[in-house]
Amino acid sequence: xxxxxxxxxxxxxxxxxxxxxxxxxxxxxxxxxxxxxxxxxxxxxxxxxxxxxxxxxxxxxxxxxxxxxxxxxxxxxxxxxxxxxxxxxxxxxxxxxxxxxxxxxxxxxxxxxxxxxxxxxxxxxxxxxxxxxxxxxxxxxxxxxxxxxxxxxxxxxxxxxxxxxxxxxxxxxxxxxxxxxxxxxxxxxxxxxxx
Amino acid sequence: xxxxxxxxxxxxxxxxxxxxxxxxxxxxxxxxxxxxxxxxxxxxxxxxxxxxxxxxxxxxxxxxxxxxxxxxxxxxxxxxxxxxxxxxxxxxxxxxxxxxxxxxxxxxxxxxxxxxxxxxxxxxxxxxxxxxxxxxxxxxxxxxxxxxxxxxxxxxxxxxxxxxxxxxxxxxxxxxxxxxxxxxxxxxxxxxxxx
DNA sequence: CACCCTACCAAGCATTTGCTTGGTATGCTG
DNA sequence: CAGCATACCAAGCAAATGCTTGGTAGGGTG
Numbered sequence: 001x002x003x004x005x006x007x008x009x010x011x012x013x014x015x016x017x018x019x020x021x022x023x024x025x026x027x028x029x030x031x032x033x034x035x036x037x038x039x040x041x042x043x044x045x046x047x048x049x050x051x052x053x054x055x056x057x058x059x060x061x062x063x064x065x066x067x068x069x070x071x072x073x074x075x076x077x078x079x080x081x082x083x084x085x086x087x088x089x090x091x092x093x094x095x096x097x098x099x100x101x102x103x104x105x106x107x108x109x110x111x112x113x114x115x116x117x118x119x120x121x122x123x124x125x126x127x128x129x130x131x132x133x134x135x136x137x138x139x140x141x142x143x144x145x146x147x148x149x150x151x152x153x154x155x156x157x158x159x160x161x162x163x164x165x166x167x168x169x170x171x172x173x174x175x176x177x178x179x180x181x182x183x184x185x186x187x188x189x190x191x192x193x194x195x
Numbered sequence: 196x197x198x199x200x201x202x203x204x205x206x207x208x209x210x211x212x213x214x215x216x217x218x219x220x221x222x223x224x225x226x227x228x229x230x231x232x233x234x235x236x237x238x239x240x241x242x243x244x245x246x247x248x249x250x251x252x253x254x255x256x257x258x259x260x261x262x263x264x265x266x267x268x269x270x271x272x273x274x275x276x277x278x279x280x281x282x283x284x285x286x287x288x289x290x291x292x293x294x295x296x297x298x299x300x301x302x303x304x305x306x307x308x309x310x311x312x313x314x315x316x317x318x319x320x321x322x323x324x325x326x327x328x329x330x331x332x333x334x335x336x337x338x339x340x341x342x343x344x345x346x347x348x349x350x351x352x353x354x355x356x357x358x359x360x361x362x363x364x365x366x367x368x369x370x371x372x373x374x375x376x377x378x379x380x381x382x383x384x385x386x387x388x389x390x
Numbered sequence: 391c392a393c394c395c396t397a398c399c400a401a402g403c404a405t406t407t408g409c410t411t412g413g414t415a416t417g418c419t420g
Numbered sequence: 421c422a423g424c425a426t427a428c429c430a431a432g433c434a435a436a437t438g439c440t441t442g443g444t445a446g447g448g449t450g
Contacts, residue, residue: 018301019214019216021214021216021217021300022216022217022301076383088211092244093262101308104298106213106214106217127201131382134382139383139384140382140383140384141382141383141384141385142383145373148365148370148373148374149373149377149382150379151358152374153371154272154353155350155351155354155355155357156347156350156351156354159350159351159354160346160350162350163346170343175343178340178343178344178347179343179347182344182347182378182381183377183381183382183384184381184382184383185381186377186378186379186380186381187329187335187336187339187344187379188271188334188335188336188379188380189333189334189335190336192289
């Protein structure tokens, strides 16, 4: 691991913990045991650091989504796979997920980070297409509000980055199991339909 | 509406939009059409402003939770009521909810805002007790992981403040209807249990 | 008219912020 | 040993930040 990668990892931790704007270059430098000016030997700017964190992460994640969409599985299987891939991302790249969740809105106001809005739209496309296919092929309830269901899934999955800790008591597959079950079948006992 | 209340409303909007720390006293003053120093005629500090926003809001919300817990209804009805009251809070006090969601962690590091952690624990108590009662009385699935289910509900409900807009196409009761339905019965067609 | 309260301005201060500049120490390579 | 790249320090700058101070304008009240 190069010194540059070390510094980037330190920055990722701080950005995820305190937010991008609330993390100063002095915070990063202190955590690395150097002076703030020395960071600029390795990176152009503070913005470059987040950029280098987010771009490769998103490339990897959306590559996996694309593979799922391209598979020949049925809608329910693909939906489950997308959920599992997302929890896997939280497990493997918790800092990057947290940064994207917490700071995408703010970063998106800068030209340089215009791609964040594109990725957001792309994500929406993935989930909406899966939900629509599920309704069309009869594996999901036909009365679902697709947009609302999309938001429900998106929020439920990604917000887990706030409490999930890799290496803790629960594996990401454990969490995904439970979430998929609740999402698909609910928390009420079956057949106890009050609606 | 007193000048003081006007200024507080302006601050609430900005805190909710940009976060507490990323909102400067000059931002607030500019939006109000005065100079930043003039704010200190009305308020002691920037912290006092958030404080005055969060405390009354939380008093009101937890009063409603307490009333639900004290009612004689069955667990499913109480759980539904708690979800609906939460969406109502998002509808009526979107700024306060957003501030609490986005800045509670950061504010909580200051002594002055220690009550935020207490409220968080209290909220957990409300949801966990309802879920446990639901499992005990047989209206919820006995294999539920109570803690995970609590997080699922909490996150799902409150994160809606990120996209829900009062006065938009959907009322808060519409949203609550859909969320309760998904939460309790899932999105899959009934009886199509793959688990 | 004298007094006082509310609401604000004008100016500035100490600190923090991202970033720059010129320089030094260390180790590798030819 | 000369040359060069890597990794850092020391010092500081311009802008932004929360907040302070002393003052002014206007309206209501005795």
